[in-house]
Amino acid sequence: MAAVEKMQSPSPSKRTATLSVGDKNVSFPIYDGVEGPSVIDISKLYGETGFFTYDPGFMSTASCDSKITFIDGDKGILRYRGYDIDALAEKCDFLEVAYLLLNGELPNKKDKQSFDRTVTLHTMIHEQLHFLFRGFPRASHPMAIMVGAAASLSAFYHDSLDINVAGERELAAYRLIAKMPTLAAMAYKYSVGMPFIYPQNDMSFAENFLHMMFATPCEKYKVNPVLAKAMDKILILHADHEQNASTSTVRMAGSSGANPFACIGAGIASLWGPAHGGANEAVINMLKEIGDVSKIPDFIKKVKDKQSGIKLMGFGHRVYKNYDPRATVLRKTCQEVLAELGKIDEPLLKMAVELERIALSDEYFVERKLYPNVDFYSGIIYRAMGIPSKMFTVLFAVARTVGWVAQWKEMMEDPKTKIGRPRQLFTGSAPRAFVPLEKR
Ligand code: SDX
Numbered sequence: 001m002a003a004v005e006k007m008q009s010p011s012p013s014k015r016t017a018t019l020s021v022g023d024k025n026v027s028f029p030i031y032d033g034v035e036g037p038s039v040i041d042i043s044k045l046y047g048e049t050g051f052f053t054y055d056p057g058f059m060s061t062a063s064c065d066s067k068i069t070f071i072d073g074d075k076g077i078l079r080y081r082g083y084d085i086d087a088l089a090e091k092c093d094f095l096e097v098a099y100l101l102l103n104g105e106l107p108n109k110k111d112k113q114s115f116d117r118t119v120t121l122h123t124m125i126h127e128q129l130h131f132l133f134r135g136f137p138r139a140s141h142p143m144a145i146m147v148g149a150a151a152s153l154s155a156f157y158h159d160s161l162d163i164n165v166a167g168e169r170e171l172a173a174y175r176l177i178a179k180m181p182t183l184a185a186m187a188y189k190y191s192v193g194m195p196f197i198y199p200q201n202d203m204s205f206a207e208n209f210l211h212m213m214f215a216t217p218c219e220k221y222k223v224n225p226v227l228a229k230a231m232d233k234i235l236i237l238h239a240d241h242e243q244n245a246s247t248s249t250v251r252m253a254g255s256s257g258a259n260p261f262a263c264i265g266a267g268i269a270s271l272w273g274p275a276h277g278g279a280n281e282a283v284i285n286m287l288k289e290i291g292d293v294s295k296i297p298d299f300i301k302k303v304k305d306k307q308s309g310i311k312l313m314g315f316g317h318r319v320y321k322n323y324d325p326r327a328t329v330l331r332k333t334c335q336e337v338l339a340e341l342g343k344i345d346e347p348l349l350k351m352a353v354e355l356e357r358i359a360l361s362d363e364y365f366v367e368r369k370l371y372p373n374v375d376f377y378s379g380i381i382y383r384a385m386g387i388p389s390k391m392f393t394v395l396f397a398v399a400r401t402v403g404w405v406a407q408w409k410e411m412m413e414d415p416k417t418k419i420g421r422p423r424q425l426f427t428g429s430a431p432r433a434f435v436p437l438e439k440r
Contacts, residue, residue, distance in 0.1 A: 005104055007414035010065050013038065021049045036070060037062075052423045059318075062243075064251065064414070068101060068406055069242045076322035076371075080240060081105070089329050094205050094235040094399075095119060098177055101240055101406040116205075122178035123199035123208065125186075126156050133190045142187035142394045143272045149183045150176075150397075151265025158259050169412060172260045173405045180398045181205065185212030188391055206232035209398070214386070226340040227385055230333050234378060237326040238396050240403025242319070246270040246277065250404040251411050255420040260408055267404045268397045274313070277400070279375035280392040283314035284383060287348045287355075296355055304364045312359060314376030321369035330377040337381050349380050 010031035017040040018027045026048045032038045039062045042053055055061045070079045078085040081100050088097050092106070099107040099115045107115055132152055136145050157175065162168050186196050189212075197212045207228040215221035241247070249270040253263040271277035290299045302308045317324060338344045356372055359365045379392050387395070411417050 005067060007065070007067070007410065007416070009416060010039070010041075012041075019045075019049070021051060024049065031065075033065070034070075036072065039065075046423075052425070054425055057318075058248075063248060063420075064243065064411065066242070066407065066410060067104065068410060069240045069403070071242050071319050073317070073319035073321050076320060076325050076328075078241070078325045085237065085325050086329055089233045089236045092236065094232050094239070094402075097236045097239055098402040101402055102173060102409065118174055119178045119205070120199075120201050120208075122174050123182050123201075125153075125179050125182050129153075129156070129183075130186075130196065133186060136190065138191060138193060140191070142184070142191060142391055143268065143278075143397070145187040145190070146183060146394055146397055147265050147268045147272070149187070150180065150268055150401075151262045153179065154259040154261035154265075157261060161259065163257065163260060163412060166413075169260070169409055173409060176261065176264055176401055176405050180401045181209040182212060184391070184394045184398050185209060187394060188213055188388070191388075191390070204228065204232070206235060210385075224340070227337065230337045230381060231385070233329065233333055234381065234395070235399040237329055237374060238378075238399035240400070240406060243407075244276070244318075245273070246400065247404055247407050250408055252420045254408045254411055255417060257419075260405070263408060264401060264404055267400070271397055271400060272393055277375075277393045277396040279313050279373070280379040280382070280396060281389045283352075283375055284348065284379040284389045284392070286313045287351050287380075290351060290355075292347075293351055293354050296351065296358055300355075300358060300362065304362075312355075312365070312370065314379075315359060315365065315372055316368070316370040317373045320371060320373060323371045324373040326374040327372040327376055330374065330381065331372075334377045334381050334384075338384050341384050343384050346380065346384060348383065352377065352380055 010033070012029040013032045015030040015038075016027040017030055018025050020026075026045070028044065029041045030038050031041060046052055053061070068081060070082075071077065080088060080097060081104055083100070083106075088100075092100075095116050096107060096112060098119075099112065129149065129152065132149060133145065136148075153175065157172065161172060163172070182199055189196050195217055197215045197217070199208050200211055203211055203223070207223045207225075210223045210228055210231060211221060214223075243251070246267040250263045250267040253266040254260065274282045290296060299310075300312075302310045303312050334349060335344070338346050338349055343349075356376070359370065365371075378396075379389060382392050382395060383389065
């Protein structure tokens with residue numbers, strides 16, 4: 001495996017930022033990245049001024065420096081290790097992109113074969129883990145199972161894992177990337193009362209996942225190559241995305257030295273929220289609720305009425321104030337998959353395309369720079385493949401495990417890393433005398 005470029009301190013530019021607090025002027029170094037916004041290093045702010053910064057939701061805060069993924073929200077750019085996402089989605093397979101995210105370089109033929117084979121040989125899970133599934137109600141949301149199943153991998157590897165040793169971090173990375181699709185397919189099979197299907201070592205990552213999802217012990221199951229290719233592309237598009245909520249959760253959990261399997265469990269929990277990875281399931285529920293193209297104008301009216309609290313799911317993004325480049329690829333993949341399956345007239349797709357057309361011409365969405373994001377089309381593809389909507393965010397987690405692990409590894413190998421411990425603005429009670437129970 002290629003050696004990852006070492007993390008060092010960002011190189012300070014000649015420029016500084018000066019803050020005047022009371023009668024004091026304090027200067028802070030400015031660091032320039034390779035591209036994107038520069039940063040002001042305010043790590044000494046509290047020591048120099050007694051003030052904290054205040055930035056709920058981290059709208060203007062860089063939590064780290066990273067070499068993995070770059071996003072330009074205004075231009076709708078997404079690059080993994082410098083490569084544009086549409087080129088990677090078009091020309092690579094998922095494990096090739098996983099290698100790139102983990103190691104910083106695309107693999108040569110020999111490295112690719114060895115990486116793929118190593119992942120393949122880690123796809124099985126310990127037989128004891130089957131009993132964990134048996135403890136869940138059959139109707140459990142598969143994300144509830146995945147949070148538990150991923151974290152429970154630490155019960156099998158914690159004692160043999162020293163995360164301060166590079167080779168052991170690499171082994172943990174292989175295990176997590178390889179076992180997530182197996183756990184995901186098991187969560188689906190368990191929910192429909194069907195037997196678990198074991199991974200097949202002669203299949204590609206995406207083909208193996210679809211086989212574990214849809215094969216039965218009763219007959220040979222041939223995975224449709226068009227669907228395997230589409231699934232592979234979808235996994236690439238979801239693999240990493242800079243310091244989003246779930247990745248920041250994994251970094252925060254990992255900063256305390258927690259077991260990487262438990263950290264991925266925390267990431268899955270964060271991804272489940274409807275404002276984040278849960279949006280793909282929410283998009284399908286929204287389209288079903290609208291019911292018909294003719295009802296779209298009424299729905300749009302409700303979305304624009306703040307009192308309704310209704311959001312246009314699959315639209316908007318904290319960073320992209322332009323079309324999410326992943327949505328562009330997914331829109332095309334959606335049409336390819338539906339055509340392959342003879343479902344090009346799928347009513348939900350027609351509704352999605354009409355909803356997008358109306359929203360993109362409506363001042364309310366235009367002035368707020370609300371465009372389709374990665375979740376807007378992915379659910380329609382999954383549904384056409386026969387994947388239930390409760391599994392959509394699970395698929396997001398399978399793909400994003402690569403990004404979470406790459407970011408966790410980068411953090412573990414960064415000498416600047418400290419345990420994350422933000423402060424607060426205290427707005428609670430001023431000091432007050434205790435009142436004994438009999439006097440309250
Ligand atoms: C993902 O961070 C990542 O990179 C995430 C992700 C990844 O790969 O990891 O890209 C994956 O999570 C994609 C986002 C999926 N979520 C959704 O599709 C849910 C719907 N979207 C919204 O909840 C919202 O757009 C967010 C949460 C995604 C972003 O919200 P922000 O950045 O906090 O923006 P905001 O809520 O301050 O909105 C700004 C304005 C507000 O109106 P005003 O107060 O200015 O009048 O836009 C409005 C919001 O009400 N708005 C929406 C809207 N999203 C924002 N109005 C209607 N529908 C929406 N979807």
